[in-house]
Amino acid sequence: MSRPMLEIVALEKTFGELKVLRDINLRVATGEMVFVIGPSGSGKSTMLRCCNRLEEPTSGAILIDGKDIVGCSSSALNRMRLEVGMVFQGFHLYPHMTVVANVMLAQIKALKRSKDEARERALAMLDRVGLRHRAETMPTQLSGGQQQRVAIARALALDPKVMLFDEPTSALDPELVGSVLAVMKDLKDSGMTMLVVSHEMGFAREAADRVVFMDGGLVVEEGPPEEIFANPKAERTQAFLSRVRA
């Protein structure tokens, strides 16, 4: 395996008495797409949110391109976050700005790009997700699938090294899921490193390089999708997969 772009080392997270993550170790190589599946409450979203410290790890290290983001200063953290794009289940577009302004904001305020430069880049990213023609509309006038693609463009505009997806299609109507997955597939084909928490098993089977099964705050099993889906070794993985297939 080549040098990992994202490496999670001995990550632990507790909320009070509750141990949500226990000794998570995970490496995502450059250009790799890793899918994290598991029952709700298994800690997969918490793990993902630790990767840009939206959730503060209790202990362990998160290395982005070799640099540890745990324990760094808040200004260093803001710079590191530029390298880690995040896509949320609920999109979280800014409702008081146009679509293009949504994609421009962090470019101008955090990356210090000029307005013209940011706008050009924003339009290019919107073009990439097929929404350049909606640049001047307000986010709430878009469908859920379109909003999620704008959210992806907003993250991409900062030229991240890694993209995190937190159940990106779970809030979408079934007929809108495909458009978001198509954008993710295109991203993968362009060599983006991606860590995805999702229930889209079909997409995982088709596009993921590796699937990680989590349960009870632990990584129970990981491997290529064919292997995990066809011959899961662990009992818990078998039980989970038979439940979601049923």
Next chain:
Amino acid sequence: MDGLDRFLATFFNARIFARYLPDMLAGVWTTIWLAGAVIALGLSLGLALACLRAYGWRIASFFIICFADMGRALPPLVLILIMYFGLPGLGLRMPGPLVLILVLGTVLAAFAEEIFWAGLTSVPKGQWEAGRATGLGFTQTLVQIALPQAARLALPPLVNRVLAISKMTALGSVIGVSEILSVASTAQSFTGSAAPLTMGAIAYVIVFLPLVVLTRLLERRFAWKV
């Protein structure tokens, strides 16, 4: 003289209207600049305190909450009387308009802080996370993302409060500030007629109605489809 004539002579006496028009215009101007100063002080202080509270520093938040609760609970009239008649005994003498601006501005700030704060807490957590996840700092996220959404939510209750406090400039009449009510009641005691009070009421409508209309326009402009 039947009832209607007597009513008109008492409340709408044209001669008295003409006699006191210049005084009333001066009173209107005083009310306008007093209200302007109160609004400017109250809104900027209230906004600043709400933002400060957003940082979640315990001690600062504690004092801000105390300030907001006291400012909303205390009757402004009592504060005005204490500052105007009481403080000179301690060697601090302030002109009436300054007392009025300080007291009403502070009271408005207490309400405005709570209203802006309520707006800030209504902004979904995901908005903050989206901002922070794209590398924006806390202050940048507050200013660029949270505040514009909070201000939109705060606008209607804020307008009501601004109008109510602005009309309280009438309390200036108890400490000799010649605003609208002060001019009207002075004229009333000289003439023995109720007409100056009618005049004062008309003056209030002329001053505040445009403000109400303006804020309606503002509310429409700030509304985005949700």
